[in-house]
Amino acid sequence: MHLEIERKFLVRGEAFKSMASHTLEMVQAFLSTDPERTVRVRKIDDRGWLTIKGITEAGGTTRREWEFPISGEEAETLLEICLPGAIHKTRYRVPFEGLDFEVDEFHDQNEGLVLAEVELSSEAQEVALPDWIDEEVTGDPAYYNSQLSIKPYTTWNK
Secondary structure (H helix, E strand, O other): OEEEEEEEEEEOOOHHHHHOOEEEEEEEEEEEEEOOEEEEEEEEOOEEEEEEEEOOOOOOOEEEEEEEEEEHHHHHHHHHHOOOOOEEEEEEEEEEOOEEEEEEEEOHHHOOOEEEEEEOOOOOOOOOOOOOEEEEOOOOHHHOHHHHOOOOHHHOOO
16 A cells, blocks of 8 residues: 655646656546545556555545556456546656656546646655646545546536
8 A cells, every 4th residue: 555645736838848758648537436435447558557546634635545557458448347437638747846746638528627746755745836837726626537537627617
């Protein structure tokens, strides 16, 4: 088990793209979107992962996470039985001030949403923010991928 400690932010503009060390195209869907226990299947190229996440603790930054590598074929098979609402996104890895920001540019039903996450070693860790970071949305369930699969960004009344 891994304790995931992360903060999440909206992103403005596209300046992060020129700073990215690499990008990945991914698809992910959920076997369970229960807020107390999500079960996600993710596929990137010919690799897959099965991830179980526990409930987010008060403050929204910390939760338990179990992640298991699976084959691309297993991921494809599991994606077929997942709940509706698969998420397609491009992930940019952006190093900044000693940390790696993962910036997700969403596609399809979540088009127009760009989120940055940064994993921390503790909740108290100080984080320098790049100028392309906008509002913090850590702990807002609407921005959890499991919830975006149920209520996509393009359906929000903005």
